[in-house]
Amino acid sequence: MGVSAVLLGVGLLALWALPALRGPAVALVATTLLAVAPPSGRLPALLLCLPLAAVLLGALLERAARSLVGTRRGPARALRLVAAGAVAASVVAAGVGLATADRSDFGAAARDDLLTWAGAQLSQDGRLSVGEKTSAELLHAGADPQAVTAGADVPVPATGPSPVVLRVVSGNPSRHGAPVARFDAADGLPALTVITPRPVPPTAEELERRQVLGQALAANPETVADEQVTDRLARGDLDPRLLSLLAGIGAQSGIGLAGLPAVPAEHDWTLVRQAVIESVGGVRLDADAAQTDRVRALLRAQRPPYTPDVVRRVPGGLLVGYGYVPDPDAVLTRAGVG
Numbered sequence: 001m002g003v004s005a006v007l008l009g010v011g012l013l014a015l016w017a018l019p020a021l022r023g024p025a026v027a028l029v030a031t032t033l034l035a036v037a038p039p040s041g042r043l044p045a046l047l048l049c050l051p052l053a054a055v056l057l058g059a060l061l062e063r064a065a066r067s068l069v070g071t072r073r074g075p076a077r078a079l080r081l082v083a084a085g086a087v088a089a090s091v092v093a094a095g096v097g098l099a100t101a102d103r104s105d106f107g108a109a110a111r112d113d114l115l116t117w118a119g120a121q122l123s124q125d126g127r128l129s130v131g132e133k134t135s136a137e138l139l140h141a142g143a144d145p146q147a148v149t150a151g152a153d154v155p156v157p158a159t160g161p162s163p164v165v166l167r168v169v170s171g172n173p174s175r176h177g178a179p180v181a182r183f184d185a186a187d188g189l190p191a192l193t194v195i196t197p198r199p200v201p202p203t204a205e206e207l208e209r210r211q212v213l214g215q216a217l218a219a220n221p222e223t224v225a226d227e228q229v230t231d232r233l234a235r236g237d238l239d240p241r242l243l244s245l246l247a248g249i250g251a252q253s254g255i256g257l258a259g260l261p262a263v264p265a266e267h268d269w270t271l272v273r274q275a276v277i278e279s280v281g282g283v284r285l286d287a288d289a290a291q292t293d294r295v296r297a298l299l300r301a302q303r304p305p306y307t308p309d310v311v312r313r314v315p316g317g318l319l320v321g322y323g324y325v326p327d328p329d330a331v332l333t334r335a336g337v338g
Contacts, residue, residue, distance in 0.1 A: 013060060014028070014056040014059070018059055024055065028049055028053055031052075110184060111183075120310075123323060126164040126165075128167075129166065129167045129168070130149070131150065134170065135148055149165075166195065167196075177196050178195060178199035182265060182267070214237075215234045217246060217255075218234050224257070229257050239271040239272060241332065245302065270324065274321035278317040305332060308320045
């Protein structure tokens, strides 16, 4: 920002002191402001400012030289040489400063991460409810206009289930609802936090159902998992869609789980929706391509709501995951399998 301040200062000084060059001075001020304005720092625009700033700075120094020496040719010529050297030095210093200075993205990376998360975790009819400013920034970053709603009003279909609507707030989300995911911004800018305005905790019956199923899977002698995984199974911390899928495979063939990774940016705020299947039937997937293909076919054959949204190879096996829904227990109940 120091280089930007120098360029802006040269432009404003030229506006005041050089009436004949007010056009270039206005251009310098406008381009400098554009270069540092959100949504991102525009280094090429600042580089374009350097020649124009050099011309204006030279004109300012020449005017200063004339004011100091009047019409005496010798001193004026010497001062012009000094001015030329000063202009050259300032241009070089500004260029070096731009090339080496830390540049802010004004939160662009956080917005990109938010859109990547939403594209992967929300259904096609999912919506992000945001403020006017954040809406403009997300649309500028490439968001689908149908997926971003400015303000609190979200269209509700006349028939069928309502779409998932999550709010995006800047800064502290504690007063707005339960956090789902957080995307930190650089340079001390406030994070973008995705929240569900009306969190739906599980009923005692739903939680007990998950815990019983998870404990049965953890106690199955054909289940291979470390203590951290079995503890989470026993607590019922898994999305019931994922838990039911894993329990079914485990009961039928035996299953090995390498981990239950959280979705990036969600921390531990949501139920576990991902698992890395390491082995099925005692056969490691990373060592047997044919077994991996059989497991893929089994996963593809699952009927909704158990059909995974994500199946991909990762170190250690296959990652299986489901998209975000605010009340997964109700999803199973509506499907008649709760």
